[in-house]
Amino acid sequence: MKKVLLLMLCVAMVVMAFAACGPQVEEETPAATQAPSESASADESAQEEETAPAEAGTGVMPAIAKEDIKVGVIHITDPSEGSGYTYTHDLGIQDMQKNLGLSDDQIVRKNNVSDADPTAIETAMRECVEEGCNIIFATSWGFMDTCEALAEEFPEVVFSHGTGYKSNGVNFNNYFGRIYQARYLAGIAAGMKTETNKIGYVAAQGVDNSEVTGGLNAFAIGVQSVNPDAKIYVKVTNSWFDPAGEANAAKALLAEGCDVIGQHCDTPNPQLEAEKAGAWGIGYNSDMTKDAPGATITSVVWHWGVYYTYAVQSLIDGTWSGENYFGGMQDGLVGISNINEELAAEGTQEAIDEATAKIMGGFNVFDGVLKTNDGQTIGEDGGTLDDATISGGINWYYENVVAE
Numbered sequence: 234m235k236k237v238l239l240l241m242l243c244v245a246m247v248v249m250a251f252a253a254c255g256p257q258v259e260e261e262t263p264a265a266t267q268a269p270s271e272s273a274s275a276d277e278s279a280q281e282e283e284t285a286p287a288e289a290g291t292g293v294m295p296a297i298a299k300e301d302i303k304v305g306v307i308h309i310t311d312p313s314e315g316s317g318y319t320y321t322h323d324l325g326i327q328d329m330q331k332n333l334g335l336s337d338d339q340i341v342r343k344n345n346v347s348d349a350d351p352t353a354i355e356t357a358m359r360e361c362v363e364e365g366c367n368i369i370f371a372t373s374w375g376f377m378d379t380c381e382a383l384a385e386e387f388p389e390v391v392f393s394h395g396t397g398y399k400s401n402g403v404n405f406n407n408y409f410g411r412i413y414q415a416r417y418l419a420g421i422a423a424g425m426k427t428e429t430n431k432i433g434y435v436a437a438q439g440v441d442n443s444e445v446t447g448g449l450n451a452f453a454i455g456v457q458s459v460n461p462d463a464k465i466y467v468k469v470t471n472s473w474f475d476p477a478g479e480a481n482a483a484k485a486l487l488a489e490g491c492d493v494i495g496q497h498c499d500t501p502n503p504q505l506e507a508e509k510a511g512a513w514g515i516g517y518n519s520d521m522t523k524d525a526p527g528a529t530i531t532s533v534v535w536h537w538g539v540y541y542t543y544a545v546q547s548l549i550d551g552t553w554s555g556e557n558y559f560g561g562m563q564d565g566l567v568g569i570s571n572i573n574e575e576l577a578a579e580g581t582q583e584a585i586d587e588a589t590a591k592i593m594g595g596f597n598v599f600d601g602v603l604k605t606n607d608g609q610t611i612g613e614d615g616g617t618l619d620d621a622t623i624s625g626g627i628n629w630y631y632e633n634v635v636a637e
Contacts, residue, residue, distance in 0.1 A: 291551070291552060292547065292548075292550075292551050292552045292553040292554055292555075293402075293403050293404075293553060293554060293555050294389075294391065294403070294404065294548065294551070294553045294555075295551060296548070296549065296550060296551030297367055297548050297549060297551075298549070299333065299334070299335070299549050301367070302333075302335065302339055302367055302368075302545060302548065302549060303339050303340075303341065303364065303365045303366045303367055304326070304329070304330075304335070304339060304340050304341065304366060304367070304368055304369075304370070304545060305341045305342075305343070305358070305361030305362075305364070305366035305368070305369035305370070306322070306323070306326050306340070306341070306342050306343070306369070306370045306372065307343045307346050307354070307357050307358060307361070307369065307370070307371045307372060307373070307376055308322065308323065308342065308343065308344045308345070308346065308372055308373075309345075309346060309347070309348050309372065309373040309375075309473070309474060310344070310345060310474060310499070311344045311345055312324075312342075312344065314500075316500070316501045316518075316519050316521060316523075316524050317499045317500050317501060317517075317518045317519055318372075318473075318474070318499040318518045319344075319372070319499075320518070320519055321518040321519045321534070321535050321537060322370075322372045322395070322535075322537050323342075324519070324537070324538065325535070325536065325537025325538040325539075325540070325541045326340065326342075326370070326537075326538075326541055327538070328536075328537075328538025328541065328542065329538050329541035329542045329545055332538065332542045333542060333545055333546060333549070335545075341360075341361050341364050341366055343357035343358075343360065343361065346373075346376075347375075348373040348374060348375025348376055348473075349375055351378075351379060354371075354375070354376055354379045355379050355382075355383070358371070358376075358379055358380070358383055358392075359383070362383070362387055362390055366390065367389075367390060367391065367548060368390070368391040368392075368393060368544065368545060368548055369390065369391070369392050369393065370393050370395065370541065370544075371392065371393070371394045371395065372395040372396075373395065373396070373473070374396050374397060374473065376394060376397075377394050377397035377398075377399055377407075378399075380392040380394045380397075380399075380405055381399050381401070381405060384401060384404050384405035385401075387404075388403070388404055389404075390404060391404045391405075391406075391544075391548065391553065392404060392405045392406075393405075393406055393407070393408060393544055394406070394407045394408070395407070395408055395409065396409050396444065398625065400555070400557055401555070402555045402556070403555040404555065405555075406555055406556060406557050406558065407557050407558075408540050408544075408557065408558040408559075409444075409558070409559055409624065410535070410540075410558075410559060410560045410561055410564075410566040410567050411559065411560065411561030411562065411566075411567060411620075411623075412448055412533065412535070412567050413447050413448050413450075413451035413598050413599075413623065414451070414561055414562045414567060414592050414598060415533045415534070415562065415567045415568050415569050416448040416449070416451040416452040416455065416533055416598075417451045417452065417454060417455040417458075417588065417592070417598045418455060418533075418568075418569050418585050418588055418589060418592075419452060419455065419495065419515045419531060419532075419533050419569055420451065420452040420453060420454065420455020420456040420457075420458070420495075421455045421456070421458060421459050421581070421584050421585055421588055422515065422530050422531050422569075422572065422577060422578075422581050422585065423452070423455075423456055423463075423493045423495060423513075423515055423530070424455065424456035424457070424458070424459040424460035424463050425459050425460065425577070425578040425580065425581050425584065426492075426493055426513055426530060426576070426577060426578045426581070427460065427463055427492055427493045428492055429490050429491070429492045430460065430462050430463040430464065431463070431464060431466060431489065431490045431491045431492065432456060432463055432464070432465045432466065432491055432492075432493045432494075432495065433465075433466050433467075433468070433483065433486030433487065433489070433491030433493065433494045433495065433503075434449055434452065434465050434466065434467045434468070434486075434494075434495045434496065434497070435468055435470065435479055435482040435483055435486070435494065435495070435496040435497070435498050435503045436449060436467050436468065436469045436470070436496075436497050436498070437469075437470055437471075437472060437473050437475075437497050437498045437499075438469065438471065438473075439469045439471065439636075440628055440629065440630060440636065441628055443623070443624060443625050443626060443627045443628060444624070445497045446627050446628060446629070446630065447623050447624070447627040448497055448533075449465070449467065449497065449630070449631075449634065450599075450603075450627060450629075450630065450631040450634070451598045451599070452465065452495055452515075453465045453630075453631040453632075453633050453634050454598055454599075454603075454631060455588070455598075456633065457631075457632075457633050458588075459584060461633075463633065464633050464634070464635050465495075465633055465634045465635065466486055466489060466491055466635045466636075467630075467634060467635065467636040467637075468482035468483075468485055468486055468637075469482075469636075470482055470498060473498070473499060474498075474499045474500070475498070476500045476502055479496070479498045479499070479500050479502045479503055480500075480502040480503070480505070480506055482503070483496075483502065483503035483506035483507060484506055487506060487507065487510045487512055491512070492512045492513065493507075493512065493513045493514060493515065493530075494506070494507040494512060494513070494514040494515070494528075495514070495515040495517075496514070496515070496516065496517050497517055498517070499518065501516060501521045501524035501525060504516050504521045504524055504525035504528055504529050505524065505525050505528075507525065507528040507529075508525040508526075508527045508528035508529075512528060513528050513529075513530055513576055514528045514529050514530065515529070515530060515531060515532065515533065516529050516531070516532030516533070516570070517532060517533050517534075518532070518533075518534065518535060519532065519534060520532045520534060520570035520571075522570060522571075522573055526573070527576075528576070529573060529576075530572065530573050530576045530577050530581075531569045531570050531571070531572050531573065531577070532569065532570040533567075533569055534567070534568055534569060534570050535566065535567055536565055536566055536567070536568065537566075539560060539564055539565050539566045540558055540560060540566060543558075544558075559620055559624070562589070562592055562593065563593060569585070572585065597617040597618070599612065599617055599618035599623060600612075600616075600617045601613075601614060601615070601616070601617070602614055603631065603632075604631070604632040605629045605630060605631065605632060606629075606630045606631065606632050606633070606634050606635070606636075607629070607630075609629065611629065
């Protein structure tokens with residue numbers, strides 16, 4: 234693989250006799266799978282390899298004493314919003330800090346950095362470097378190209394990019410996860426609850442974006458597994474963060490008769506609109522039950538502290554490998570929040586428990602032959618889509634999805 238060759242070359246040049254070993258939190262979790270957050274080709278993202286756990290001192294970067302570690306994090310909005318994407322990432326940073334026993338002055342946050350403003354992105358990252366950060370977590374898609382450029386300029390600093398697909402195998406990697414596993418579970422809750430058999434879905438990006446579309450399809454497959462008569466109706470905002478657009482999309486779906494609103498967007502606004510309309514919803518990123526307790530049945534959630542703790546600890550141990558990270562439910566990286574028993578359909582918890590056990594036992598949401606909404610088929614009997622395809626090659630909608 235191209236990345237492996239690049240990694241071997243860099244190791245030979247920098248640390249000579251060291252051997253790189255990739256991160257592996259669980260034996261069944263691939264250590265390096267590209268996970269593009271926007272439309273990237275499967276070729277760009279098809280990087281997957283099985284590797285053994287790294288031993289102390291075998292990484293591609295020198296070990297850093299814990300007291301000397303300084304962590305930078307670039308946020309697209311402000312964690313103080315108390316819900317959604319940035320809030321959830323910062324909870325992960327807080328978990329990492331607590332798990333590793335780092336002091337407050339070892340964490341540098343740059344908030345409200347627009348991922349559409351290259352100057353602001355570069356300024357924020359350079360400030361992190363100047364303040365002595367050894368590793369910088371860049372949490373939004375639009376931060377990727379700046380990470381790539383500055384990683385070359387500052388080879389002693391690790392640039393770890395959330396949701397992207399670029400990397401250099403040494404001091405620039407990307408991280409994401411199998412959120413589709415949790416989407417499948419949430420689909421079960423939605424499919425069991427709907428009374429109109431019309432479920433709405435507010436999507437940040439369209440069919441060309443594999444991150445959004447793969448999650449939506451997993452949700453749709455989960456719905457179908459318990460309610461083959463239900464349809465998922467999609468409204469696309471074409472923005473990762475658009476509070477007004479997200480609210481308006483939810484309103485439109487509710488007006489069309491959807492009585493459950495799912496989402497892949499940053500704010501709790503779709504859940505709030507569902508609550509106002511007397512409908513129900515499935516939140517995303519953080520547990521949105523606290524935002525819309527009268528509507529939110531459950532939320533698809535990330536536990537970013539799993540990765541952030543692993544990454545910083547590997548720098549301390551000298552085991553940082555430069556590999557990309559793609560975790561899942563087996564690692565504790567993704568899941569769903571507690572079911573709101575007052576809102577959920579009878580038997581929802583039992584159905585989700587059964588599906589969870591299947592996933593933990595090796596079931597892949599994208600197993601077998603999958604039918605698209607335009608009459609095509611994907612996959613084959615006895616097979617399953619691999620991580621590279623799931624993360625970079627799902628540019629189609631499942632058969633029960635209705636999209637304009």
